[in-house]
Amino acid sequence: MSSRAVDDYLRHLTVERGLARNTLASYRRDLAMYEAWLEREAIGGPERVSEADLSAFARYLGAEREPALAVSSVARVLSSVRGLHRFLAEEGRTATDPARNLRPPKLPMRLPKAIPVEQVAAIIEAAGIGEEVVALRDVALLELLYATGARVSEATALNVDDLVDDEVVRLFGKGGKQRIVPVGSYARRALDAYLVRSRPVLSVRGSATPALFLGVRGRRMSRQAVWQVLQDAAERAGVAASVSPHTLRHSFATHLLSGGADVRVVQELLGHASVATTQIYTLVTADTLREMYTAAHPRAR
Known part of the structure; x- marks a missing residue:
C-alpha cells in the first residue's frame, strides 16, 4: 500500500504533467x-529518508537485490525516486531534497548494430522478389534507406518533390531540420524504376497524395509498413541477425567510415547535431581494424 506522499506525487504527475497511463x-x-x-529497513516514509539511505537503496538495487536489476532498470527506478523527493522538497514537505546528489549508474555504451555489405545487398535483392509493383517499391525504399542513412520517419515523410534531382534527396530530420543527402547510383536506378513503373499504379488506388512511397491502397506508407517490408526481405534473404530500418542507418554510417569517410561528413549526412553522436560509429570501425591487425600482423599476438 502506497504512502500519502507517493499518492500525492502520482496525482501530481497525472494532473500537472499529464503523463500517459503506462508511464x-x-x-x-x-x-x-x-x-x-x-x-523493510524500518526507515519510515519518504519524508524521513537521508542521503545515506538513498545510497544504500541504490546499492541494494544493483547488487544486493535478488535478482539484481539491470543497470538500465536501476537508472529508471532511481529517476522515479529522485522525482518523488524533488516534489516533496518543492511542496515544503521536507526541508531539503536528500536525492539531489543521487546519480544513476552509468549505462553501458551501446554500439550501433550494423550488418555487412553482403547482407545488405542480399536483403535488397530479396525485396525484389514478388509482384512487380510492390517489389519495385520495396527495392527503391530499401535502397534509399541504405544510400542516405535516413531515419524511417524521414523516409516515410518524403514527397516526390523532395527528390531534388537525380543526384540528391531532401530529408527533414528532428525539429524539422533540413539536409541534402546524395543518392548513389543503385538507389537512383531503383527510384527511377519505381517512379515510372510502380508508383503510378499504386497512386490510382487512393486519393491524390504527394508521398513518395505508397502502400498498396495508394496512401503514404507507415513506419510499421516499412519495418514489415524489411523484415520480410531479411527473412527471404536468410539473414538471421535482427534487422530494422535503423539497422540500415547504422550500416550506412559504419560502412562510410570503414571506407574512409570523414566523421564530420558522416555527421552531416546523418543529421546529427553533434559530432560526438556520430563518433560512436568510429568505435565500431576501430574494432574491425583491431581484428584485422591481430589476424594479419606477425607480432600482434
Whole structure:
C-alpha cells in the first residue's frame, strides 16, 4: 500500500504533467519497490529518508537485490525516486531534497548494430522478389534507406518533390531540420524504376497524395509498413541477425567510415547535431581494424 506522499506525487504527475497511463504505472511500480525497501529497513516514509539511505537503496538495487536489476532498470527506478523527493522538497514537505546528489549508474555504451555489405545487398535483392509493383517499391525504399542513412520517419515523410534531382534527396530530420543527402547510383536506378513503373499504379488506388512511397491502397506508407517490408526481405534473404530500418542507418554510417569517410561528413549526412553522436560509429570501425591487425600482423599476438 502506497504512502500519502507517493499518492500525492502520482496525482501530481497525472494532473500537472499529464503523463500517459503506462508511464504512470511504471512510476507506481518503481516507487512501490522503494517503499517496500524503506519499510523493510524500518526507515519510515519518504519524508524521513537521508542521503545515506538513498545510497544504500541504490546499492541494494544493483547488487544486493535478488535478482539484481539491470543497470538500465536501476537508472529508471532511481529517476522515479529522485522525482518523488524533488516534489516533496518543492511542496515544503521536507526541508531539503536528500536525492539531489543521487546519480544513476552509468549505462553501458551501446554500439550501433550494423550488418555487412553482403547482407545488405542480399536483403535488397530479396525485396525484389514478388509482384512487380510492390517489389519495385520495396527495392527503391530499401535502397534509399541504405544510400542516405535516413531515419524511417524521414523516409516515410518524403514527397516526390523532395527528390531534388537525380543526384540528391531532401530529408527533414528532428525539429524539422533540413539536409541534402546524395543518392548513389543503385538507389537512383531503383527510384527511377519505381517512379515510372510502380508508383503510378499504386497512386490510382487512393486519393491524390504527394508521398513518395505508397502502400498498396495508394496512401503514404507507415513506419510499421516499412519495418514489415524489411523484415520480410531479411527473412527471404536468410539473414538471421535482427534487422530494422535503423539497422540500415547504422550500416550506412559504419560502412562510410570503414571506407574512409570523414566523421564530420558522416555527421552531416546523418543529421546529427553533434559530432560526438556520430563518433560512436568510429568505435565500431576501430574494432574491425583491431581484428584485422591481430589476424594479419606477425607480432600482434
